[in-house]
Amino acid sequence: MQRGLLEVLILAVPAGLLGTWIVLRGLAFFSHAVGTAAFPGLVLADGLGFAAPLGAFAAAILFTAGNAALGRGREEGRDSVVALVLVGCLAAGVILASDVFGSGANVETLLFGSLLLIDGSDIVLAAIAAVATLVASGLVGGRWLAHGFDPGAGQVSRWERRLLDALLLGLIALATTATLSVVGALLVSSLFVVPAATVRLFAKRMASWQLASVLLVAAEGTVGLWLSVKTDAPPGATIACVAGAIFALAALARALSRVPRGAVAVAAAAVVLALLAAGCGSSGSGSDGKLDVVATTTQIGDWVREVGGGAVSVDQVLQPNTDPHEYEPRPSDVEAAASAKLVFANGDNLDSWIGQIVSDGGSDAEIVDLGAAVPERLPGESSGAEASKHDPHWWHDPRNAEAAVREIARKLAAADPSKKRLFERNGAAYLAKLRTLDAGIAGCIDTIPVSQRKLVTDHDAFGYFANRYGIDVIGAVIPSQTTQAQPSAKDVSELIGLIEREGVKAVFPESSLSAKVADAIARQTGASADYTLYGDTLGPADSDGATYLGMEAANADAMVRGFSDGRHGCHLKP
Amino acid sequence: MFEPLQEPFMQRAIAEMTLLAIAGGALGCWVVLYEVSYAAESLAHSIFPGLVLAAIAGIPLLLGATPAIVLAALAIALAARLPGVSRDVGVAVVVTTMFGLGVLLALSPQSPPGIETLLFGDILGPSDGDLISAAALVVLLGVALFLLHGRLLATGFDRGGARALGLSPAFADAALLILLAAGIVVAVQGLGNLLVVAVFVGPAAAARNLTDRIGPMIAVAVAIAVLSGLAGLYLSYYVGTAGGASVALAIVVAYLLSLPLGLIRPNRGRLNLAAGYDH
């Protein structure tokens, strides 16, 4: 948390200073685009395994150079050049992610940012950006001002002017890259443009404008960060809302009358205080002598609650129906990890962020990698951000669930020996249910001839399920284990050919994903796309898939209905 | 050559792409001339709070998205009237705030899962609704751009002069932003965010390099958009590259090709020697 605050305060310097130049020189689009254009750099860094900020910065510099080359010597249409270079960068990124590396998973975190996963290198990067901006402003700020005021005036040579522009754009690229990890590319403007624009409404001189902008960025960042901790909201979005609200108030004050500046300051302070008061509503909870445990995924949370019963207080990091690939840690998770004795993780690179959450919370909790304890393993991705030796979706084989539950019971007992018997009793009862489930699913699927058990889904999370019950996974609409990639027309065409040859009767969109391409395939092949499967997470509380047992039963039911053309399903009582 | 045309999913993708290429190429000319590429790129994000609220209220998503994006367009036009606030700064302020608000609203337990995927579509799987709304968009834009042509042209040419003619530059700005918002709210479902900005800026920017009259510019932009859409989809079909990204790349390539072609056009190149980022 302190690290997040430090990062925001350091970033206030380049964001406030450069923000004034961005507003003055009409570079808002550029500053937004240069962050977004870091995408291919992030994909490359992920794919080739070097530091993400390095990739982002390299891409941002290439983007800047591309803009300089295409936009040279034109006064109008610069914004379309920015847009087109941005499109080129993004398209290259998507193709790299979809067709070269077959993945690009952690990229989304950087597009949306996460103040809570900041490490030392981010702070160093922010500090470099701050120092570089300060030095450059001191040395050539006056020249930037003169040039911005009257670009035609001949006080500087053409080359000098180009150099000055390149320096400004390069600094924006550097500072934006440093900000990506905090608020993410889509909200970079909340630090770089909105505060400077707010102060612009009142400032008359460059120096006071710059100073006030730096202070406002620092204030809005601090308040936003604090609110996000209090309300458990993502910091980037909170900062954006705070900054936007203050701008709206300032604009209103400016538009209504020649309000004295003091009144505006009072109004802004009132809003900040109101927000603070609103934020104070929520606060932490005690655990009444229960064993504090963190579970990363929904299914692990379900198991730990079953085994732990009333003796364990579980903080489950992922919530139903959120995609683990798009997870953004919440402040309460860091707090929970700080007080936890045990952390149960899925392993296999599905939830590798948990290590940082635990170390951020300053906890010495033991991280239990359940994936290492299960018996049935399938090979995973060989490259990309989610590369791992094994396919991480091991929970879809109930035999693996049994092993995981046994491991949970053993670890809980070790952590709280006084409740050992309770954990063992609960564990045994649940294991019996798992065995019943396993047998029930096997029996139900056996009603379908082997030749008809052909699974087509848009997310290949079901390798383990298919392996366990003799189902043939013949294709996935999105041919990788992540949700980031885009299919190609060729993939779709080949899959349609396969479905038609094999006589597949149903395709299964995963429940938490948009299913447009799956629908398109179903439309063309006549297969049904009406059945959804629970893939990465459990469903919400009132759904069939709210528990692990319910999820697997619902998946089996949906698959059998699909395989049998809707004639019958599985009526398994979880 | 005709093989992709026999696959129904490709027929639908090509139909959707062509409809939106026509809309994007034509409206894109005004996006380029009015320099609102930033709005074209970012307005799509401002739909987010509307989508979340519509999903929570259980009404059709388009009913939430449309007011949200129209509100954003008007807020941008309004903010740009403040002293010292350019339109681009207005876009940054409005879109950032609305997107942040959407992210916060999406934390509500009533908010359905995976709603952020509704911000995007995939060109390879347009639904019937996507095709119908794209066709409606083409009609709407066709009528609106035909009627407003003179006003948009005169205002973009010289705002003070337009005022002297009794035209309101604020009206032209707001009309363009609202048409752009309508285009984006429809196109983003069919094309995805990446492709929306590509289609709404690229073909028109390329056409601008090749023509020096508004009429031919619109025609060339539509032609470039339709052809790059086809080329991208064929590339995706035969080479197997990601669908939307292939179309976007085809449009960028078309723009790059237009640069040298534009230079050999007579009478070009002696204009716009002045440099500088401010307008």
Add this chain to the structure above:
Amino acid sequence: MSSEALIEASGLAVSYGGPPAVTDVSFRLRAGERLALLGPNGGGKTTILRAVLGELRPLAGTLRVDASCGSVPQTERSRLDYPVSALEVATMGALSRLPWWRRPGRDDRRRARTALGRVGLEDLAAETFGELSGGQRQRVLIARALVQDARVLLMDEPFTGLDRPAADRLEVLIANLAAEGHAIVMATHDLEQAQSWDSVLCVNRRQIAIGAPRQTLDREVLEATYGGAIVEIPGGGGRAILPPQHQH
């Protein structure tokens, strides 16, 4: 010539949202009159033009505009890279008469051609606006104002950047238009140009003087207007001004 004023300002003060950019402006503009607004850069000439166009609201005083005004802005920095022909620009003038759902029709284009002929540009109707010379662009914009049926033409530094023959042609055109009953207001910093006009209004943040050039432009007024050095040109009896702000 009617003595009824087309534009009448009295005690006018205008601002861009902050403190007034120009104050105490009073003048009457009659049909057929050519009024030069003379002053340094930033003195408030363009501010007055924008107030007449209705772009800026008066802070104080009154401003009555009883005639349609056509704007002839500077073209040096405006949209030279805009994809329109001279004819299309001239046709824009018709928009002032059309309701918003109507497009300019064949009649409007014919009028635009006639207006281009009037300013001597019928041969260049199909040329791209940005590729015309500075003087030709000024005349296209005048044609636009004629298509608009503007009785008052507001011209912002129309002679800046024109060579001698082009400036002479423009001067003749303006004189002819005035003779036909158009009133013309020109913002200029060029004293020489203003000498031949019907009246001159000297402005530097406030109105210094107004009247016929011969009577008005004395040393005292010019010093108040420009605040700069006035150089007597020996022999010719003329004077040149070297305003400190002006460095072109």
